[in-house]
Amino acid sequence: MSDRTPRWVGTDVPRVDGLEKVTGAARYTADLKFPRMLHAAVVRSPHPHALVRDVRLEAAARVPGVRAVAAGRDFPFHVGIYLKDQTVFATDRVRYVGDPVAAVAAETPEAAREAAARVEVEYEPLRPVFDVADGLAPDAPLVHPDLGRYECVPWITPQAGTNICNHLKVRKGDYEAALRRCAHVIEHSFSVPQVQHVPLEPHVSVARMDGAGKLEVWTSAQSPFTVRHLLCACFRLPHGDVRVVVPHVGGGFGGKAGINLEPIAAALAMKARGRWVRVMVDRSEEFYAVVVRQGLEATLVTGVDRDGKVLAQKLRYLWNCGGYGGYGVNVVRAAGYTCGGAYEFPNVWGDSIGVYTNRPVGSAYRGFGMQEIHWALEQQMTMVARELGFDPVEFRLRNCLGPGKSTVTGQVLDEHAGRVDLCIRKVAEALRWGDGRREPYRGRGLACAVKAPAMPNDAASSVVLKFCEDGMLEVLLSGIDYGQGLKTVAAQFAAEALDLPFDQVRVRGLPDTDLSPYDWQTVASRQTWATGNAVLRAAESCKRQLLAMAAQAFDAPASRLQLAGGRVLDPETGRSLPLARLAMGYQFDDGHTVGGPVAAAASFVPEGLIFLDPETSQSPKPVAKWTFGCQGVELQVDPETGRFTVERIVGCYDVGKVVHPGLIRGQTYGGMVQGLGTAVMEELLLDRATGRIRNASLTDYKIPTTEDVPQRLEAHFVETPQADGPLGARGIGEHTMIPTPAAIADALYDACGVRITTLPITAEKVLAALRAKAEGGPAR
Amino acid sequence: MTRRITVRVNGVVETADVDPRRSLLAFLREDLDLTGAKEGCNEGECGACVVLVDGKPINSCLMLAVEADGREITTIEGLARDGALHPLQRAFLRHQALQCGFCTPGMILTAAGLLAENPDPTEDEVRRALSGNLCRCTGYRQILDAVLEAAAEMRGAVGKEVVR
């Protein structure tokens, strides 16, 4: 690309899917009509842990209108994105309330529900495990007695004979020796409950297997190709016989990564050949039956020298993964290799351990474990600073990562890595940190964030660019634009690289594994960066083709020609041609034609990633990139009730390059408010007697509304270009909700001297802590 | 057993025989293929299904189709008139007030109902009016800005300092 100032990248171009979304034209999976579609109902376990003795489908099959019944024994293959520990339906045992046991498809939803009620399942209840401590106890019942027999990728380490589905160890320097040299050693514990993604659009999948054996699936998902890949594994089908299409998606936040309802829809479709089958969860099932975010119990020990430099850091993260490993095992891994957050710790002893329990299945959720570990680590940093009399901002600046510093895996960051120190300074300045201002029950706090994309080292994106007869460019991609703005950003990069008017680019939706180019997944805040790079590469190729044709047309060297505003220009002669004249090949006046339709495919795979050492997790480059940031909070506490109002959240992130100011503000505000929800109100409540989730509805599980939004949300950005980023850009989507709870907790401490270490920070907890403090109890 | 109803939807008179238990939302989405109204919960808790019934924002999942008999209904598909977007639609685009878009139809129609009643709302009034419309993506800030700016435009006050 030329060095000229970007014309489209960095500007507020209209979002390319905006018009269809404000007019109701955008179609989501449940909006589509499929001829003679059958409706499904899923039979789910009422027990958190039980053996399945028998499943009888005969009575269900006799209900009028029923066209298919399916249960475990018909689909015996294990699947899982990393650890293959799950079957489509439970075969011998159920592992959480909601675990699918069977499903039916019928002509009407009523018939499907009636038939589901007639499926007879004989259970033998077993002692459940709900907490990580129970799960790790020597006499704990095993959630997966067959753990040692499951297939698994080499970098996930389940431990047969236990409930541990993954354990990542970080060993850097000499922790024990360093600890002995420390002037101060401080230990604290923190916890995070399971929470739900709550996308506004619940999960839904529609499938059909036609007479020739081809399976077609339309689904609300983040990763069409991974859905296809896993369905093929699940049903032993060749990839060419499975087609996955993803219409508009009404929010995912990680909960629609991987496969969810697709295998159930496919199983029923295979039983009712030729018919479309729709599986849809209702809002209540959405809360516990699909996937949730894991819980975390964290214990941190920090050793500090007299000058406030952390010399030794121990971190123990115990993850409540629920009944299956799913994505959760990789959350455990990511939390391990990022265990030290945004700081340089010379000596580290870190353990990140995933524990199976009989709770809903933990999975990816915006931040991929990072909000949870930052809840612990960021509070720990502040608590250590405050206990030792250091200013929390100064203490962070003294210990934070930056160019030349080394992460917990021993990766030495270079000058392209992003600057958390600048983000901290910006937020501190916005909060007027250290100005001595004190008002009763008013507080300020801040917390940092860092995250890398957690993905296989070879996670790829590819795109196709092709021109239309009128010179318009079409971009085909399989990343999902579920609101973050991928299509708009892809159009910006394409228009930029080819110097096209912005409205001359069309990004094609409906990622379709039959028709569009491969993309691993839309997760990990990787799309702007990965797909962006692929678009730039494909554009370069299109440019070469256009200039080569124009060189013949003008009889001029291609090296002299330029693309400019939708034309090819020869600056020397002033001659130019609109792209419409070249898009399908150039025809000379006498009729002979050169070149041909302009199109290019290109891909992007991160370079130079090295596996972690299996014993110590040391690696010079374990991940493709880091995005750093910081958030500050101002709040006001009502000491009578314990209620508090978050009045302001200010964030600063080093995003490398702001590609679209309006979209990135939207990502930032959205993440802050989602972070606020997990900070102050969200928690899945388990009934320990039955293993059921008690608040599985929007009435009982509150997420933020317009009335909860702080008066002021502010987003600032630093732009240290990412070496392998498109125009220097790096990911940001998830990072925006990572530091919010920890910043709120610290502002609360600043306001009233109470420290809450278990999420969510409810008014009841604050009030109880205020009372305990008034009575002289531990205020910390 | 069905009942015959006649409703005017986006200016078009529709007559249909509906199951008396069918919700207005199901009638609009499945029978009329007006899928702009979304089903987010089917229990009155999310606002994704809001349509205007006689100009008032209603959770259509909680209303029976037969209750709409004889009424005038506007869905998101009918808000733009003669190809010209409603000022709220334009303001949502300008402010990036949508991401996944699933809440957007309900948000815009709820705001339209508010502005019909209160053309000059304060931010707090907008917050209250939209508090039954959940959005998981945007953090609401740009939605509030869009509604306030659209209100100003509709009052003819554009050009003055109207946004925070």
Ligand code: FES
């Ligand atoms: S679908 Fe009607 S309020 Fe949620």
Ligand code: FES
């Ligand atoms: S834009 Fe996704 S729910 Fe509002």
